[in-house]
Amino acid sequence: MIGRLFRVSIFGESHGKGIGALIEGCPPGIPLSEDYVAEELSRRRPGNPLTSPRREEDWPEILSGVFRGRTTGGPILIFIRNRDVDSSFYEEIRNKPRPGHADYVARVKYWGFNDYRGGGHISGRLTAGVVAAGAVAKRLLDMFGIRVYSYVTQIGNVSADIEPVDGEEFRKMIYSSPVRCPSPSVAEEMVKELRKAMAEGDSLGGVVTATVFNLPIGLGEPPMDGLDSDLAKVLISIPGAKGVEFGKGFGLAGMRGSEAIDPWVLNDGRVTAASNNMGGVNGGISNGMPLLVKVAFKPTSTIMRKVPTVDLEAMRETIIKGRGRHDPCIAIRAVPVVEAYVSIVVADHLLRWLAWQPVRSRILGD
Amino acid sequence: MIGRLFRVSIFGESHGKGIGALIEGCPPGIPLSEDYVAEELSRRRPGNPLTSPRREEDWPEILSGVFRGRTTGGPILIFIRNRDVDSSFYEEIRNKPRPGHADYVARVKYWGFNDYRGGGHISGRLTAGVVAAGAVAKRLLDMFGIRVYSYVTQIGNVSADIEPVDGEEFRKMIYSSPVRCPSPSVAEEMVKELRKAMAEGDSLGGVVTATVFNLPIGLGEPPMDGLDSDLAKVLISIPGAKGVEFGKGFGLAGMRGSEAIDPWVLNDGRVTAASNNMGGVNGGISNGMPLLVKVAFKPTSTIMRKVPTVDLEAMRETIIKGRGRHDPCIAIRAVPVVEAYVSIVVADHLLRWLAWQPVRSRILGD
Amino acid sequence: MIGRLFRVSIFGESHGKGIGALIEGCPPGIPLSEDYVAEELSRRRPGNPLTSPRREEDWPEILSGVFRGRTTGGPILIFIRNRDVDSSFYEEIRNKPRPGHADYVARVKYWGFNDYRGGGHISGRLTAGVVAAGAVAKRLLDMFGIRVYSYVTQIGNVSADIEPVDGEEFRKMIYSSPVRCPSPSVAEEMVKELRKAMAEGDSLGGVVTATVFNLPIGLGEPPMDGLDSDLAKVLISIPGAKGVEFGKGFGLAGMRGSEAIDPWVLNDGRVTAASNNMGGVNGGISNGMPLLVKVAFKPTSTIMRKVPTVDLEAMRETIIKGRGRHDPCIAIRAVPVVEAYVSIVVADHLLRWLAWQPVRSRILGD
């Protein structure tokens, strides 16, 4: 479970009956339908040859917490039944853990009882539950004018600085790109890079960037529960995520203070930062600038080439080769997942922040 | 509070009475003295002209949870009284928030009631509490042969790949370097870089790397509480931290799957990875390789140069200039903090992992 | 969510699609089948004219966390679809909140968006999820020889001190009684009392007692997470529960210290208490005696008699009369729920306690 007020747990297995999410603490009255969640889930769906050919027509059954189209205030359970699952490959490699995956560590940790098919509960498949829960969070954020966008800013060696723009147009540009990159020219380069790697049976890493517009100043609870800190936790939990950074992130390590500092200036009488190197967070608290976070994804571990591993039954080294349906670059399909997780964490911190506002009126008498 | 079994909360203010940590859930019988904690805290202490001239002779008073030199099993409260505090600078700039710091956001979030001196409870000063709690965690890890090291691998534009070595010799090399970099030649470059920046009244960013040796396979609880995920949360909560990555991290975004994958091989009959691009974690679970995590720190925001800000009383733009004692590169002093936080998270996950082992014996009959 | 290691969340609505439980942190390898859980659920099922005539053939679908008959170590989701639901009564009284129920407060708290049929998510129906989760917990306790029994010790004015006996025979006696009271003579009196109340369209309160045998000494984490403290939380969360007490409980308020104290004595060289007035817990920690806890249940609020309420639409006082299927005494059906919740809390504390045992060996060298 993550979150303090808006709380989310995910569950399920890649090749089991299905996956889903439990959302606790969601306020009542929020419009929520299976259609809307399905629409959000469709963003995860590969729509082109660049991503995995596995057809996922995920249908989110809302099993509790919604009554006549609105959240009830009780726990919301969303379940997505698995379909179209062929586990034969996993039976073959049952004793031959795929390098880069959690197959081996799961076998050791769970004493061999874990569902080894498709990674079991340690699988990108579970992020469909995240997207479902994020769909609910986004509805809550909408009410307060907060909008979250995520998009690909790097695939392999092709990367670009993309200036996010608040508006549905920007979201359309993201999702009209097969690689979820809103810059058509960069996207084209990325597609080339991907095709080349695919032709060689290889995969590529990538970076997903997320931006939050219109955050109030003051979300985040330092010293231990900063907004960035809580975001880092969930983003690193996405399968394949190996790094997270805010604003200029690792770039700041190579900068001087005089360059890095975001000076405070007045803008139409409002205090604002002249630059956003910090990514909209100071000391764990949102500072009114767009929140900017990047997540690094490793290349897909399952590739169509021979990779060394160990046959755990025979206890001798061996070779396996990927087969079946795998995204050549998981960053692409991680785009809506990053957006969902950011939405969930922001929704939780928004509620925490809202809890204090009536106290403020009492104290300041305003 | 962080942690599920080994739980830590920190508190205090930079210029208030003091700072500290509350540790709940620590097992009894662990040797713990104020001397030992003080020794750990001394690692945070600047020992040379490259770090802040503020003298911090921190003495950790153990106010509860230790009896006759051993932990009791009850909550441990460690308090470190502040000394040598001059707040005059902060009175001067009370209405002129330092860019890059949380001054402005704290004022907005806390409606002006926060302690604005030295950042109040949003200050690097609170990391002394983290180090104190980490001292306890390290004792617990020691019993299981788990060792954590952290060190500087980048300052400004000087960076180096440093191969960590398990042993007290390595730790000595780290702490004998004024910049906490165990490679003397790299350290020398870093010192030069730092001196140059300091001469210009400027500051530098940096990267701290941490390594954990001898972790059992199996720590971490995906899908939501992976070891890396929990580490990311606490590491980003360190003031100044703007990025975190595991293994090759953001570098993996530019790699191909065929390069990135850590193949499983047999080593003296034991399954092990031939490389460690993943940093010792697969799918949120420790994989038996050394855990490798890097934390990017922004350059110190308080510099000895003029920086633009807003006078919040007069509501007009103005200029402030740093004064007093400030580390030119906070990464250096963050070294023991990173080590402490990693130790705390690993200790918590170790206990969670231990909880299952007696169940294992019952199930497997071994 | 309750629990720290063995964690349980329940969800669902009385007249919605169904109800269920999510179990996180359960160790792998534990045998678990839908048949076994169904068997446990059947204990909740009314089997005789004394309880509600609603037919509940609950079938627990295990949607995740079990693979080939064993727990995987991942999250376990159990879902029980609702059947045989007639909501017409609730439509009629939609604006006439049933006194004693949460109808009115739910309407106010959830701004009218809650599912008002059968209490929505504030319904005894959700305890089927508790029983399902308890079934898992009991399997874990079984491995360590810990056994939990619960039974009715009071219905209306008929009550009895029943000496619990460890063994399946005792459990059989409980479940062979229509009122879940293992003493046939007392049970007979209870049945009479119930029939009388039912004949008058009325309902009765009752008390459920639970006993835990074979608890190791040392479960519970004072000062804030005592075993009794965590039990009290979950037991009071059962719909209809209005009181909880340990050992002689409220009776101790009228006793003298000299009577109440359980003296320590030697029994075959083992330290044990000569009496069990404290109910097996001292200072929040299990003391090796059978744990004894009692839960008071109010009489069923829905009775077949006219009760005053307010028509919230017309805003005038009115009268409603129960109709349909309602247990005349909810304590009877709460029996397996109490057993399940006690099992869940004990399982969680058992795992916490197990986590420390390997540390003990390291410290004491035994």
Add this chain to the structure above:
Amino acid sequence: MIGRLFRVSIFGESHGKGIGALIEGCPPGIPLSEDYVAEELSRRRPGNPLTSPRREEDWPEILSGVFRGRTTGGPILIFIRNRDVDSSFYEEIRNKPRPGHADYVARVKYWGFNDYRGGGHISGRLTAGVVAAGAVAKRLLDMFGIRVYSYVTQIGNVSADIEPVDGEEFRKMIYSSPVRCPSPSVAEEMVKELRKAMAEGDSLGGVVTATVFNLPIGLGEPPMDGLDSDLAKVLISIPGAKGVEFGKGFGLAGMRGSEAIDPWVLNDGRVTAASNNMGGVNGGISNGMPLLVKVAFKPTSTIMRKVPTVDLEAMRETIIKGRGRHDPCIAIRAVPVVEAYVSIVVADHLLRWLAWQPVRSRILGD
């Protein structure tokens, strides 16, 4: 730690350096001084021959979280140094655990490393930390017009139904009574009962009742985090508490539905309950009536009479006899502790409830 938004942890030992509380999540701007907390603590102080002669002039040092007389929004640490401590008795009985206390179980659980003097961290002494934290919570409740009172309603065989009255006059009557019972005639009986027991070197149990006035309808989060459920957890964690009940509590077990139900009526156009058998909570949610909760306390275990125990060193049965300063009835001193814990839980739920209110405006447009 308890609580989700207003979070409290207590720590310390009876005969160690001191005890205290850490409060996280408290909103800023709340007036808080050591004097005010000391005043609250003085209510715990025995002021007459009926309670323990140990002089406790507790002075609460606020070590963090308060700046210029107001809370800062950061963690608040309150520490109360122990004084006037004579541990000689505990050295004598070190191996002779006091029956009724946690001495023996603590020794087993903590492998002999716990502070055995005065119960160590399992001691009524730690409730001073609860009272300190409660003092903060009460300030928050004050702003919303919520008032909490607690008082003794039973000592030994003397008990009385006392109708609570909202107002400072009522509080004065409570604290002007040596037994914290606001009815002078009942108090007189209680004093007699106590004197008699004391004369015989014995102790008495008792019941503390708490009432909360002016709670909004809607506090509490079923199905798992009801207001009553969270209250039960903390109240049972008070040393010596062995039972908790809401409204008529265990009395409801003997009642019929027709008597027990609190009918809804209109009162000046407002929906209200005609009786309060449920104690102000329906289905875990506050219903607008005064909240009524009772806590049963066992008689003080340390009595001035010989009690059997086991010499754990010699492993033979022996006899010990209390000595020194012990309250003959702990319920009396528990009065402000119950009030504090109720205030803490209500403050936490109030904040959770407040968090939803701005969402309500957005949804209902009011």
